[in-house]
Amino acid sequence: xxxxxxxxxxxxxxxxxxxxxxxxxxxxxxxxxxxxxxxxxxxxxxxxxxxxxxxxxxxxxxxxxxxxxxxxxxxxxxxxxxxxxxxxxxxxxxxxxxxxxxxxxxxxxxxxxxxxxxxxxxxxxxxxxxxxxxxxxxxxxxxxxxxxxxxxxxxxxxxxxxxxxxxxxxxxxxxxxxxxxxxxxxxxxxxxxxxxxxxxxxxxxxxxxxxxxxxxxxxxxxxxxxxxxxxxxxxxxxxxxxxxxxxxxxxxxxxxxxxxxxxxxxxxxxxxxxxxxxxxxxxxxxxxxxxxxxxxxxxxxxxxxxxxxxxxxxxxxxxxxxxxxxxxxxxxxxxxxxxxxxxxxxxxxxxxxxxxxxxxxxxxxxxxxxxxxxxxxxxxxxxxxxxxxxxxxxxxxxxxxxxxxxxxxxxxxxxxxxxxxxxxxxxxxxxxxxxxxxxxxxxxxxxxxxxxxxxxxxxxxxxxxxxxxxxxxxxxxxxxxxxxxxxxxxxxxxxxxxxxxxxxxxxxxxxxxxxxxxxxxxxxxxxxxxxxxxxxxxxxxxxxxxxxxxxxxxxxxxxxxxxxxxxxxxxxxxxxxxxxxxxxxxxxxxxxxxxxxxxxxxxxxxxxxxxxxxxxxxxxxxxxxxxxxxxxxxxxxxxxxxxxxxxxxxxxxxxxxxxxxxxxxxxxxxxxxxxxxxxxxxxxxxxxxxxxxxxxxxxx
Numbered sequence: 001x002x003x004x005x006x007x008x009x010x011x012x013x014x015x016x017x018x019x020x021x022x023x024x025x026x027x028x029x030x031x032x033x034x035x036x037x038x039x040x041x042x043x044x045x046x047x048x049x050x051x052x053x054x055x056x057x058x059x060x061x062x063x064x065x066x067x068x069x070x071x072x073x074x075x076x077x078x079x080x081x082x083x084x085x086x087x088x089x090x091x092x093x094x095x096x097x098x099x100x101x102x103x104x105x106x107x108x109x110x111x112x113x114x115x116x117x118x119x120x121x122x123x124x125x126x127x128x129x130x131x132x133x134x135x136x137x138x139x140x141x142x143x144x145x146x147x148x149x150x151x152x153x154x155x156x157x158x159x160x161x162x163x164x165x166x167x168x169x170x171x172x173x174x175x176x177x178x179x180x181x182x183x184x185x186x187x188x189x190x191x192x193x194x195x196x197x198x199x200x201x202x203x204x205x206x207x208x209x210x211x212x213x214x215x216x217x218x219x220x221x222x223x224x225x226x227x228x229x230x231x232x233x234x235x236x237x238x239x240x241x242x243x244x245x246x247x248x249x250x251x252x253x254x255x256x257x258x259x260x261x262x263x264x265x266x267x268x269x270x271x272x273x274x275x276x277x278x279x280x281x282x283x284x285x286x287x288x289x290x291x292x293x294x295x296x297x298x299x300x301x302x303x304x305x306x307x308x309x310x311x312x313x314x315x316x317x318x319x320x321x322x323x324x325x326x327x328x329x330x331x332x333x334x335x336x337x338x339x340x341x342x343x344x345x346x347x348x349x350x351x352x353x354x355x356x357x358x359x360x361x362x363x364x365x366x367x368x369x370x371x372x373x374x375x376x377x378x379x380x381x382x383x384x385x386x387x388x389x390x391x392x393x394x395x396x397x398x399x400x401x402x403x404x405x406x407x408x409x410x411x412x413x414x415x416x417x418x419x420x421x422x423x424x425x426x427x428x429x430x431x432x433x434x435x436x437x438x439x440x441x442x443x444x445x446x447x448x449x450x451x452x453x454x455x456x457x458x459x460x461x462x463x464x465x466x467x468x469x470x471x472x473x474x475x476x477x478x479x480x481x482x483x484x485x486x487x488x489x490x491x492x493x494x495x496x497x498x499x500x501x502x503x504x505x506x507x508x509x510x511x512x513x514x515x516x517x518x519x520x521x522x523x524x525x526x527x528x529x530x531x532x533x534x535x536x537x538x539x540x541x542x543x544x545x546x547x548x549x550x551x552x553x554x555x556x557x558x559x560x561x562x563x564x565x566x567x568x569x570x571x572x573x574x575x576x577x578x579x580x581x582x583x584x585x586x587x588x589x590x591x592x593x594x595x596x597x598x599x600x601x602x603x604x605x606x607x608x609x610x611x612x613x614x615x616x617x618x619x620x621x622x623x624x625x626x627x628x629x630x631x632x633x634x635x636x637x638x639x640x641x642x643x644x645x646x647x648x649x650x651x652x653x654x655x656x657x658x659x660x661x662x663x664x665x666x667x668x669x670x671x672x673x674x675x676x677x678x679x680x681x682x683x684x685x686x687x688x689x690x691x692x693x694x695x696x697x698x699x700x
């Protein structure tokens with residue numbers, strides 16, 4: 001962790017010492033019906049001249065089990081003045097500014113153009129994506145990129161091999177093939193969560209054909225194929241001079257036994273192709289020319305196959321790098337910055353790269369000087385800055401600000417973070433009516449002395465002399481993610497119904513440096529489980545919480561964590577609600593769509609002795625006989641990330657041992673259980689289950 005980031009976290013800790021009771025806002029408690037009243041503001045788009053910001057306002061619609069979205073516009077220079085630019089009652093999305101200062105958005109399968117100068121809205125025809133240095137989709141899945149000078153279009157086009165001759169069949173064979181009902185496949189990656197089963201074979205050149213870059217003259221002068229690599233270019237973009245394109249491509253994309261390692265390439269308009277990266281150890285994401293064309297910006301990290309082959313105890317750093325189009329060694333821009341950079345982009349003068357990153361429970365904008373310089377933090381505060389959009393000259397920006405005590409709102413500021421002001425107050429009527437907890441930031445030492453960060457929400461109407469109160473710990477997924485400053489309806493609902501709610505950034509969370517990030521390698525559940533238990537003890541020591549009425553919930557890795565906690569610390573939990581949680585790493589290896597997590601963080605495959613020992617040792621099912629907590633299992637019927645059979649194994653184990661258990665399986669749902677009807681049904685049943693086993697009879 002950098003000294004500056006460490007100082008920010010330390011200062012924040014000193015500022016957040018107020019009693020959690022002081023964080024209660026006046027108003028009525030949140031109800032489950034409020035799920036349909038929450039408005040979500042998002043997608044801010046700063047106009048090219050920096051004078052306006054377009055954004056969407058959406059809400060959930062109970063009658064349709066869907067969403068309704070509108071496009072709004074606000075001045076970025078005056079007070080809070082907002083205008084809806086989409087038609088009343090229409091569902092409008094994806095606002096984007098054209099270079100001429102007019103706003104484009106989608107509604108009813110058509111593109112609409114809104115002119116702020118005249119306040120007029122016109123039909124722009126069938127929906128199609130925008131063009132420019134980026135690309136737009138063309139017919140047949142083509143990507144078309146217009147050069148900055150408008151002379152050329154680079155088309156990324158599929159070039160399938162000749163179709164194979166059909167197999168010769170007798171009439172008898174043909175009849176029986178026609179009668180067949182079922183599926184058949186002969187490729188390795190046959191499952192992918194949320195995809196049809198079996199998932200398409202992306203290694204098959206007839207299913208996922210190679211693509212080439214074709215140069216097309218804008219004056220009708222014909223076309224010329226620039227590449228003949230037999231790969232699949234991505235992140236393709238022009239240099240400012242319109243003389244070359246950069247892209248990434250993976251030469252192993254058809255090898256189903258590898259995880260691939262995309263590299264950075266260039267191709268000039270005269271057809272000269274050059275591979276710029278080839279160290280063999282790293283994979284690259286993105287390839288973005290600097291405005292002056294001197295550098296190409298990319299993100300690199302250690303290749304997965306290298307991690308597996310060397311049986312490393314970490315996944316390596318993720319860094320921003322620059323490469324000369326003429327070749328040479330990569331220059332790492334973020335080598336001394338111990339976090340995960342994302343969404344990088346060049347400043348107009350090419351002297352800085354701006355990017356976002358998480359530090360603890362916050363997310364902020366950073367920048368780094370090119371070709372070398374220290375990382376500087378641009379925005380600050382205990383909050384999450386997301387969805388940043390800039391004006392053409394990158395002098396101003398618009399972004400959402402995430403917070404615990406209410407839905408996100410849009411802010412605007414100068415590029416250096418100064419002159420910030422809140423642009424929207426969409427949720428003010430809701431937050432004025434409903435009492436929401438701001439949450440107390442807590443820091444405490446885990447079993448081995450490592451400092452852990454978390455947030456504690458107090459029950460509605462909490463009084464220090466009352467209680468004792470029940471506690472729910474809500475574990476995040478990932479595991480390489482983090483909770484922090486964002487609105488969570490479920491956590492607020494639990495607090496509204498009389499619970500303290502604890503969220504913890506346990507070991508393996510992002511935002512605390514690489515040592516912390518890889519702190520559970522080879523032993524998922526051990527240190528991170530200790531971090532959660534230490535957080536529970538911290539909360540119990542500070543507030544009137546009944547240690548006999550503690551519950552654990554979570555989804556995905558949070559579901560695994562809940563399964564782990566109830567079998568490794570059975571005396572600590574009265575109840576659990578487990579969403580899509582793994583219980584058996586051996587069975588999961590061959591039935592889930594991410595074998596890579598076991599091959600890396602468990603040191604191999606289940607037929608390798610050390611890896612098998614790790615998988616058995618870290619499987620909650622191994623210790624299922626210890627469980628005593630009444631457990632509700634929640635799973636999607638078609639989950640292929642954590643197959644339904646995982647929940648079924650633990651459910652049977654608990655039932656065999658006489659532990660109260662219940663299963664809810666959501667029809668047609670993959671790993672992420674979606675749709676408001678399902679989400680609300682889930683929260684109703686989770687709350688009822690927790691109330692049954694953590695509250696004395698007659699207590700609401």
